Amino acid sequence: MLKKVIVKAPATSANLGPCFDCLGVALNLYCKISIEKNSKDEICIKGICKDHIKKNADNLVMKIISAFCKKNKISRPKLKIEIDSDIPIGRGLGSSASAVVATLIACNNFFGLNYSKEELLNYALKFEPHPDNIAPSFFGGLVMSSYFEGEAFYYKFEEFKKYKDISFVVLIPEYFVYTQNARKFLTDTKKCKHENYVFGLSNSIANIIALSRGEFSSLNKTMNDTIWHQKQRKNTVKYMDEIIKSALAKGAYGASLSGSGPTIISICKNSKAKLVGESMKKVLDKKHIKSNYKILKLDNKGCVVN
Numbered sequence: 001m002l003k004k005v006i007v008k009a010p011a012t013s014a015n016l017g018p019c020f021d022c023l024g025v026a027l028n029l030y031c032k033i034s035i036e037k038n039s040k041d042e043i044c045i046k047g048i049c050k051d052h053i054k055k056n057a058d059n060l061v062m063k064i065i066s067a068f069c070k071k072n073k074i075s076r077p078k079l080k081i082e083i084d085s086d087i088p089i090g091r092g093l094g095s096s097a098s099a100v101v102a103t104l105i106a107c108n109n110f111f112g113l114n115y116s117k118e119e120l121l122n123y124a125l126k127f128e129p130h131p132d133n134i135a136p137s138f139f140g141g142l143v144m145s146s147y148f149e150g151e152a153f154y155y156k157f158e159e160f161k162k163y164k165d166i167s168f169v170v171l172i173p174e175y176f177v178y179t180q181n182a183r184k185f186l187t188d189t190k191k192c193k194h195e196n197y198v199f200g201l202s203n204s205i206a207n208i209i210a211l212s213r214g215e216f217s218s219l220n221k222t223m224n225d226t227i228w229h230q231k232q233r234k235n236t237v238k239y240m241d242e243i244i245k246s247a248l249a250k251g252a253y254g255a256s257l258s259g260s261g262p263t264i265i266s267i268c269k270n271s272k273a274k275l276v277g278e279s280m281k282k283v284l285d286k287k288h289i290k291s292n293y294k295i296l297k298l299d300n301k302g303c304v305v306n
């Protein structure tokens with residue numbers, strides 16, 4: 001067992017339009033978690049989430065550590081846990097996925113176990129059932145994932161990192177949308193007309209191919225989602241269409257809801273990032289809804305031990 005371990009895991013943006021529950025990208029905002037031996041259990045929380053994370057036995061990180069110890073028949077020592085995250089909670093940027101990923105990698109190192117990231121990926125899904133957030137947070141980059149009979153598969157597009165001239169501009173409204181609630185609005189795709197279903201599926205595949213090949217000029221079409229989730233989520237995300245439209249008008253290649261929202265993500269050339277961010281923000285400013293935008297870059301490393 002080590003004395004102390006510090007791990008950081010990146011934020012993620014899932015779905016990227018129509019690739020619902022299967023495509024995600026890792027971004028350079030981080031959740032940092034440290035685990036240290038201590039004379040008593042202690043949880044310290046820093047960063048922008050400090051008012052929103054529980055410090056009691058319900059703390060997600062502590063719960064995962066206890067579950068990990070139980071699974072591996074380790075008697076859990078008293079610990080000091082420090083959580084320091086730049087990833088806003090409840091905004092569609094994978095904040096809980098990054099905490100799960102960082103905690104599992106921290107446990108693996110701290111307790112001297114040798115699980116691979118692939119093995120931990122499956123275990124992580126017990127705590128956070130969205131591989132489209134979990135997989136890119138583990139591995140970094142643009143990652144396609146699927147979940148079949150209790151096992152997750154992932155495919156990282158290794159070439160994607162070479163597209164250095166793109167930024168991911170995220171508009172983060174001040175209000176929260178919790179994924180569990182947002183998923184209640186999803187409609188049963190069995191009720192979807194055959195032609196719509198085919199359109200949705202082919203558009204998702206086109207979006208994955210366009211992104212992975214760096215054919216960004218197709219994104220204004222392929223990042224549209226009218227079938228799987230975006231349309232339904234207009235109930236929970238304010239002025240989504242207007243924000244997306246304003247980003248495209250300022251030259252973004254494509255824009256969509258990030259995860260279950262309310263953040264909107266735009267992909268654009270580095271030189272257009274500020275203009276795109278300002279213009280998205282202006283839409284909410286006019287409606288008196290507070291927001292801020294960040295210009296983010298791809299994280300290609302995924303979760304790392306410091």
Ligand code: HSE
Nearest residue numbers: 014021130179259260
């Ligand atoms: N794919 C999931 C959803 C991601 O959209 O509900 C949650 O961030």
